[in-house]
Amino acid sequence: MAKAVVLGGGISGLSSAYYALQEGTSSKFAKVVLLEASNRFGGWLHSTKFEDGAVFDYGPRSFRPTYVGSGLNTVELALKLGLRDDIIAVDKRDPSNVRYVYKDKKVHQMPGTILDAIRVVPPLKRRLIWTAYQDTFAAKATEDESVHSFCTRRYGKEIADIMGDAMVHPSITGPMVSMSKPILHYITNWTMWSLKEGCQQLSDTLVKHLTSPQMSAELQLNNKCTKLTFKDGAAVVTSDKGEITTDHVFSSIYARDLAQILPEEHSELAQELKAIPAVSVIVVNLEYPVESPMKGFGHLLPSIEDGPVLGVVYNSCVFPQQDRIQQKGKSSRFTVMLGGAWYDELLERMGGSLNPNGFALFGMKVIAEHLKITEKPSKVDVIIQNDCIPQYFVGHNERVERIFKYIKDNNLPLSLVGSSYKGVSVNDCIYNAKLRVEKFTGPSPYVSPDISKEHFAF
Ligand SMILES: Cc1cc2nc3c(=O)[nH]c(=O)nc-3n(C[C@H](O)[C@H](O)[C@H](O)COP(=O)(O)OP(=O)(O)OC[C@H]3O[C@@H](n4cnc5c(N)ncnc54)[C@H](O)[C@@H]3O)c2cc1C
Structure with missing residues (x-):
């Protein structure tokens, strides 16, 4: 053999x-x-579990159970490895599924209902129904194309600039392979999952x-x-x-x-x-001694808003099981993702320095401006992930x-x-x-x- x-x-x-x-x-x-x-x-x-029970992830923080081959396969692997009791999953009815976009210095909910399609939902300036209409007449692509060009062709420039760009900003995409297995029933109501540690x-x-x-x-x-x-x-x-x-x-x-x-x-x-090529990302993990003012998964930023800030993940809303033990008082964990394709611009803004303290202050400023949390964080952790996401x-x-x-x-x-x-x-x-x-x-x-x-x- x-x-x-x-x-x-x-x-x-x-x-x-x-x-x-x-x-x-x-x-x-x-x-x-x-x-x-x-x-x-x-x-x-890469994860750390602190003595008080709080968990910080420095790389991926959730897996999507998507009803296609690769998503089901990871669940199957976790079950084979005996991790069943350590799985923490998010139910599709949970408010932590709501996604936001940060535009014009405000956090806006991503349009998600039929009603949203027929009215003008900020930050967009026209009704989504027009974009659906435009989609009907969209030219078909003949070869692979960029996500921005796809969004422009199908949904118009405004959506491409704000939604499409915010979605591709961290550049995490993957193939879709159809598959059907009993695990499908098992994960019917999941939208994402992780592990306790x-x-x-x-x-x-x-x-x-x-x-x-x-x-x-x-x-x-x-x-x-x-x-x-x-x-x-x-x-x-x-x-x-x-x-x-x-x-x-x-x-x-x-x-x-x-x-x-x-x-x-x-x-x-x-x-x-x-x-x-690959881009580098700076991950700023923060824990605050307050409850999160937001319910949802997090918000993304279109690059026209602030290039080097990719987005903020509301970790405590998604997986409260990874928060510190309650006896230690209220807490909420956030991750600010910086850099990506705007890494050089970020470095320039930081005066060319890779000092983690500088990035920590940057992350705290983002949380204060976007979420209005001005308290001092109880934990801050910065990690610079070089060439971590191939493009x-x-x-x-x-x-x-x-x-x-x-x-x-x-x-x-x-x-x-x-x-x-x-x-x-x-x-x-x-x-x-x-x-x-x-x-x-x-x-x-x-x-x-x-x-x-x-x-x-x-
Ligand atoms: C910040 C961040 C957030 C992410 N969020 C998510 C998410 O939420 N969900 C999701 O699904 N995915 C997410 N991803 C993507 C996903 O985590 C990665 O694409 C995936 O982990 C890559 O795994 P890998 O084994 O292919 O590569 P790597 O993890 O890079 O492993 C390669 C290994 O090879 C070693 N190595 C390098 N050179 C040599 C050598 N010459 N000899 C021996 N060893 C060598 C390295 O030290 C490394 O350990 C995220 C990634 C990052 C960076």
Whole structure:
């Protein structure tokens, strides 16, 4: 049976290792070694639980259970990993589903009802029904296009500038794959979900399973792959700690990082990989000793309002289970996301300094201006996430096809997983890892959810 090396211990790499070693497939891998460059697993899945019970997430903070393949698959994985009792889900009737947009120095609810369609709802200046009318006559796109251009074509410039732009501002998109399973019934009323200890609980649990005697994966921290070469149908992985010759490599590292470690003879592949850019995001987590004045998921900002401020997430409204224990008094947690495509502008505004205190003050100012909370925060945490969200510009899909074709045509024992290629959401990362691995192992066994006990923590 074949041996595999996985590059990167984020959610894509851990999922690849998990599916490669799963019992019940027709030909699972005999051995999997995973190399992680840093001193922790999880990649962007990174959470802290404070002594008073409050949870801060520094990367993803929720998963969408969407009724399509990738969303269902993550729920299925969590159930397989025994995380059922740790799932915290948001019911579709919960007020925390309401989304807002910040425009003209005010927070406005995103239009969501039929009534909203026939009246003028701020911040828009004309009725949505006109945009629906316009949509009927919209020209059809012939190739992939930017979200702004899609919104302009379908809904007009005003919607594109405010709604479309606010939605794409953090640039988190993903593919849609239809699938129907009993899990669908299980999650009928969910709109999003997380885990009691934060999203990192998913990667932590994967690590526990992977290192259990059943799976026996070899997971290595502080071991960066520095060179990847191919010889006689095998792959040779050179790392800080030596050399491994293996049957197959699953690379989950950012495309540009992979380009750096490929040999000169595959420079054509490296050039394509290098052309996939990513943006950096500054995450400012804040806890205030007051109740949130807003009920909802959070608000986004169109770039015309304030480029470097991407949006604010009202974490306590969405997952109050992750608030500090009530005996410590009222509290509300918020995340201010800064940077993205406006990272350089942000840096310029900060006088070129990456000082976390400066970003903390910036985040507090945003909360004071947008939500009118002027109290001193009880907790502040800032993290700078470099090149964390790959950007899928027009032509990305064709580029990915060329990259995959190059690997196939050259018979390289290499599979590409991770957020650089076919979706950046956690759901997409896990699902794409599964699809890639199943090309070798055959389909993984399906777990039927136990729907007799309904005790999810809504
Ligand atoms: C701030 C933020 C908020 C987000 N919010 C959401 C959300 O709410 N919901 C959602 O679904 N998604 C969200 N996402 C997106 C999602 O979290 C990421 O796309 C996903 O976690 C990427 O996982 P990955 O395993 O592909 O990559 P990574 O997490 O980047 O993992 C790659 C790993 O490879 C390691 N590595 C790099 N080079 C080497 C090397 N040479 N050798 C060995 N190891 C190496 C890195 O240290 C890293 O641990 C968010 C992302 C960010 C940054």
